[in-house]
Amino acid sequence: MRPIRRTRVGLVRSHTTTGGATATSRSSLDASTLLYPDLKAPLAELDPTSARVMNLLRTIGAMSISEAAAHLKIPFPFVVICADRLIDSGHVFAKAPTSAEQATAPGVDVLERLLHGLQQL
Amino acid sequence: MGSNNSDIRSLTRDDISVKVVVLGAFGVGKTTLVSTVSEITPLTTEGLMTEHAVGVDELPGPSEKTTTTVALDFGRRTFSDIVLYLFGAPGQERFAFVVDQLMHGALGAVVLADTRQVEAAFPAIDRCEAAGIPFVVAVNRFDSAPLFPADDLRAAFALRPDTPLLLCDARHLASAVDVLVALVKHLMARRPLTEMEPAS
Numbered sequence: 001m002r003p004i005r006r007t008r009v010g011l012v013r014s015h016t017t018t019g020g021a022t023a024t025s026r027s028s029l030d031a032s033t034l035l036y037p038d039l040k041a042p043l044a045e046l047d048p049t050s051a052r053v054m055n056l057l058r059t060i061g062a063m064s065i066s067e068a069a070a071h072l073k074i075p076f077p078f079v080v081i082c083a084d085r086l087i088d089s090g091h092v093f094a095k096a097p098t099s100a101e102q103a104t105a106p107g108v109d110v111l112e113r114l115l116h117g118l119q120q121l
Numbered sequence: 122m123g124s125n126n127s128d129i130r131s132l133t134r135d136d137i138s139v140k141v142v143v144l145g146a147f148g149v150g151k152t153t154l155v156s157t158v159s160e161i162t163p164l165t166t167e168g169l170m171t172e173h174a175v176g177v178d179e180l181p182g183p184s185e186k187t188t189t190t191v192a193l194d195f196g197r198r199t200f201s202d203i204v205l206y207l208f209g210a211p212g213q214e215r216f217a218f219v220v221d222q223l224m225h226g227a228l229g230a231v232v233l234a235d236t237r238q239v240e241a242a243f244p245a246i247d248r249c250e251a252a253g254i255p256f257v258v259a260v261n262r263f264d265s266a267p268l269f270p271a272d273d274l275r276a277a278f279a280l281r282p283d284t285p286l287l288l289c290d291a292r293h294l295a296s297a298v299d300v301l302v303a304l305v306k307h308l309m310a311r312r313p314l315t316e317m318e319p320a321s
Contacts, residue, residue, distance in 0.1 A: 030226045031166070031193070032140040032206040034132060061131035064138060064206060066195055070164035075190055077169050097138040097206070099226045100255055104312045110203065111312075114139060115305045117200025121298050 028096050029080045031066040036093040046091070049074070050082040054091055129160055130199060138204045141304065142224050144212040144248065145233035146241035150261040151209035152194045154233060154291040158207055158301065159196020166193050168219035191219050205301075212245030220248060229304045230256040233291065236266045239277050246278060255308050257285040259300045283310070 037057035046054065052072055057063065060071070065083055069076035086092035103110045143151045156163045167190040194209040210220045212232070224230060230249050234242035242258070249256040258278055269277075275286055285303045290296040 028226075030140070031168075031195070031208065031223060032138045032226070034136065034138050034204070036132075036134060062134075062136075063132065064197070064204075066166045066193070066206070066208070067164060067197070069166040070195075075167040075169050076193075093134070095134075095136075095138065097140045097226050098228070100228050100308060103139070103228055104308060106313075110137065110139065111305055111309050113201060114203050114205065115302065115309070117203060117205075118298050118302050118305065120200070121294060 029065065029083055029094065030097055031069075031076050032064050032097040033083070034062055034064055034095040035068060035083055035086075036062040036095070038091050038093070041089070041091045043091075046086075046089075047082075049078065050086055050091075053079060053082045053086065057092070132199075132204060133202075136199070136202050136204050138206060140206045140208065140223075140227045141301065142220070142227045142230045142254075143207055143209045143233060144220065144230055144245035144256075146212060146235070146238065146245070149233045149235045149241070150291040151233055154231070154259075154261075154289075154297050154300070155194055155196040155207045155209045157291060157294055157297040158198055158205075160198050161196060163194050163196040166195065167191065168193055168222070170216065170219055191216050193219075193223065212242070212248060214244055217248065221252060224248070224252045224254050227254060229308055230254050231300055231304060232256055232258045234258055234260045234278070235263060236260060236269055236274070237263065239274070242278065246280075255304070255311060257287065257300065257304045257307055259287055259289045259291075259303075261291050262288055283307075 035057055037054055039058060043051050043054055053068055056068055056071055065079050066076050069079040072079070083092060083094060087094050098110050102108065143154055145151050152163065170191055191211065196207050198205045198207070208223055210216065210223055212220070232242055232245045232249060246258065258280060260274060271286060278286070280286060285307050287300060287303055289300050
């Protein structure tokens with residue numbers, strides 16, 4: 001099974017997509033950060049790319065930043081920038097991945113649950 | 122667009138995500154491993170390379186192009202409330218910027234190797250060691266690839282004694298899962314011993 005390869009239709013300068021932003025204030029947003037849409041927040045004021053992200057999340061449901069980027073055919077750093085804004089405006093709730101440090105902390109059983117899940121496959 | 126995955130359950134707020142990065146040279150089977158484990162049709166996203174690629178990926182002739190992209194194949198597998206993301210990423214030095222970002226926040230990494238080109242795995246192993254990220258080395262068995270004793274491979278890869286090394290066939294689920302199980306057990310073994318019973 002081959003992954004779906006995307007072909008570029010046209011070129012857009014990167015800062016056009018993000019409305020001028022080139023970096024985010026949050027360093028924690030990751031390709032595997034999960035995005036959950038607020039189903040009621042108004043979309044009228046959003047820039048076009050952020051609106052596309054919201055429409056996707058509302059249509060398909062919560063997903064990671066990388067999945068949103070693949071569905072929308074835009075590099076994931078751009079979705080990171082949109083997500084950053086959407087969190088600020090309350091459109092999106094984000095959940096960062098569990099790191100190795102967190103997973104090995106005392107009292108955390110993420111690894112046991114992951115191991116159990118893998119062994120059931 | 123992965124729309125044939127309608128049987129995949131939707132994610133809830135109780136879910137947590139974990140990320141594993143699959144590193145290795147071109148053609149070593151990263152995408153195959155991701156595809157084998159993934160429950161969704163593997164997707165491709167692009168990371169951006171900027172200044173770090175200058176001089177390596179420069180185009181001939183006058184150009185203002187200062188960014189280029191690197192394709193990342195990824196897949197997903199859900200277990201109860203855990204969503205495992207697997208990202209395949211090139212291990213070469215010139216992709217270091219994107220790959221280091223990807224490794225940040227990862228549970229760990231799988232370095233895929235091929236005995237026909239052992240040295241091609243070195244940059245990926247170096248990246249993991251430099252990032253301080255737990256990893257396992259999985260030698261993907263190709264029909265035409267020579268077999269070597271594990272000790273010889275360990276020596277060739279200059280692995281630390283506690284770094285797991287195993288053979289796999291990235292095309293088969295059971296084998297691909299064994300690699301991930303080895304990684305999770307490796308993580309468990311690294312767990313700090315902080316929960317001592319208080320003396321009474």
